[in-house]
Amino acid sequence: MSPPALALQALSFAYAPGAPQVLSDVTIDIPAGSITAILGPNGSGKTTLLRLALGLLSPSSGAIHVAGRPQREWSRRELSRRVGLVPQDELVAFDLSVLEFVLMGRAPFLGLLEMPGEDDRDRARQALATVGIASLERRVVPELSGGERQLVTIARALVQESEILLSDEPTAHLDLANTRRVLDVMRALGRDGRTLVFTTHDPNLATAIADHVVLLRDGRVLAAAPTTEAITAERLGATYGVDVEIVDVRGRPLVITR
Numbered sequence: 001m002s003p004p005a006l007a008l009q010a011l012s013f014a015y016a017p018g019a020p021q022v023l024s025d026v027t028i029d030i031p032a033g034s035i036t037a038i039l040g041p042n043g044s045g046k047t048t049l050l051r052l053a054l055g056l057l058s059p060s061s062g063a064i065h066v067a068g069r070p071q072r073e074w075s076r077r078e079l080s081r082r083v084g085l086v087p088q089d090e091l092v093a094f095d096l097s098v099l100e101f102v103l104m105g106r107a108p109f110l111g112l113l114e115m116p117g118e119d120d121r122d123r124a125r126q127a128l129a130t131v132g133i134a135s136l137e138r139r140v141v142p143e144l145s146g147g148e149r150q151l152v153t154i155a156r157a158l159v160q161e162s163e164i165l166l167s168d169e170p171t172a173h174l175d176l177a178n179t180r181r182v183l184d185v186m187r188a189l190g191r192d193g194r195t196l197v198f199t200t201h202d203p204n205l206a207t208a209i210a211d212h213v214v215l216l217r218d219g220r221v222l223a224a225a226p227t228t229e230a231i232t233a234e235r236l237g238a239t240y241g242v243d244v245e246i247v248d249v250r251g252r253p254l255v256i257t258r
Contacts, residue, residue, distance in 0.1 A: 003068030005164050005195040006030040006053055011062035013048060022048045023219040026062070030164075030212070035186065035196045037206035037227075040216035041240055046199035047088070049216070050166045053197070054085050066164070080108040084162030086154050088169040092141045098152050099124055099137040105160035120159075127155040130188075132181050146173035154182065158189075165189065167198035171205065183209050203244075203255040207231055215239045231255070 011026040023045045030036050038046050051057045052064065055071055064071040066082055074082065084105070092101065102124040103116045110116065116124075128134045131151045136144070141152060150173050157165055170186070171179040186196055186209055200206055206213050206227065213230035215222040217239050223230045236244045236255060243258040 002032050003065070004029040005032040005034075005067060006197070007065040007068075008049075008053070009063045009065070011052065011064065012060045013045075013052060013057065014060055021060075021219055023052075023059075026216075026219070026221055028214055028221060028224050030195060030197055032067075032195055033190070033193050034212050035190045035210050036198075036212040036214065037210035038197065038199045038214045038216055039201070039203055039206050039230075039239065040199075041201055044216045045219040046201075046216055047168050050085065050168055050197070050199060054083055054166060055079050077108055080160070080162075082162060083164045083166065084157040084160040086150075086157045086165065086167040086170055088172055090149075090153060092149075095140045095142060097137065098128065098133070098139050098141060098144070101141050101152055102127055102137075102156045102159055105156040105158070108160065123161075124155070124159050127158040128152075130158060131155050131185055147175060147178050150174055151178065151182070154185065158185075162194075164195045164197070167196065169200060170198050171200075203231060203236055207253050207255070 008026055008028045011023055012021055013023040014021050026049065038049060040046055048057065052059055066074060066079065103120060106116050106120040106123070125134065125137065128137055131154050133148065133151050133155070136148065141149060144152065154170070171182055174182060190196055210227050213227050214224045215230055215235055222239055223235050231246065231253060233244050233246050245256050245258055246253050247256065
């Protein structure tokens with residue numbers, strides 16, 4: 001049996017000594033090849049959890065394993081090839097073209113001062129085509145709409161070819177058409193065997209695509225299970241502090257507040 005893609009063991013974190021704990025005793029196994037939603041209200045610690053998994057933060061206590069190997073044993077370059085991130089918001093300070101921005105995802109595969117080659121450019125253009133924005137490759141990133149920038153950021157993560165892809169609120173700035181496009185891309189990556197982990201505060205987004213769900217409130221895990229087990233009215237009520245009802249709509253659960 002293969003090890004989890006990510007294993008978080010008794011993980012706790014605070015941003016400064018003596019500061020309140022953002023995460024407390026978090027233990028989660030992310031199955032390899034799964035699509036896992038980290039679901040919880042604003043301020044529950046979802047984004048911090050992703051940053052720890054990526055190695056951008058170090059836990060106050062506990063351990064993180066990537067593909068069965070302690071995270072600290074991976075070099076930064078190795079970890080960049082294994083784990084990619086789609087942030088919720090990212091400031092682009094320079095007038096990079098869309099193609100130039102996506103090519104930044106090829107950095108883990110290039111040597112010091114090495115420039116991207118034609119193969120890298122082909123991969124970047126394929127990533128743009130995958131998310132449906134191939135026509136934007138010459139546009140300047142700061143001039144794009146919020147939704148277009150989110151799609152470009154996803155394309156950059158795709159061209160990194162990471163086996164594990166972390167996404168922070170991947171549909172936060174997207175309209176209905178682009179939300180569907182992103183979900184279709186995520187489903188396709190899942191079918192290809194990638195491990196996807198995304199944060200959201202929307203339980204209906206989780207039920208639409210995730211096969212595993214982690215419920216997080218105040219930095220603590222309330223449930224970590226297959227979607228059908230985790231998404232119950234009782235557990236969602238405890239997660240969000242409101243009464244909810246789950247109804248069946250054409251064979252799919254729909255979560256509504258009472």
